[in-house]
Amino acid sequence: MTTAEKSLRPPLHPLLVLVIAMFLPGVGQVINNTPTRGLMMLFFMLMLGVVTFNLAAPGVSIVGKFAGGLFIYALSVMDAYYWAKYRWEKFRRSV
Known part of the structure; x- marks a missing residue:
């Protein structure tokens, strides 16, 4: 597959x-196409999940214990959608 054919693939x-x-x-x-960004998001999800788990008080719910990781998870989902939408619209307007 040539470079021109790859660029035409939506x-x-x-x-x-x-x-x-x-x-x-x-x-x-x-x-x-941003694997480094995905790896960083995963790393920060795990790290902030561990930090908030260790810093949370004993009576906190499981969501509260992993709040840092869940926050980064939510950001990563929104980020992935945002850039997919950007790439989709850019492709749509170029064709």
Whole structure:
């Protein structure tokens, strides 16, 4: 497949990227051709999850214990969708 043929291939639909990002953290960024960003998101999810788990009081719910990781997870899902939508619109306008 030549470079011209690759550039004409449309990116994945943003809603599909959103669903993938929701179930597989960090993979949405990989699909958007930014694997380093996906790895960083996954790293920070794990690190902030561990930090908030260790700093949370004993009576805090499980959501509260992993609040830092869940916050980064939510940011990564929104980020994956945003960039997928950007790539989708850019491709749509260029064709």
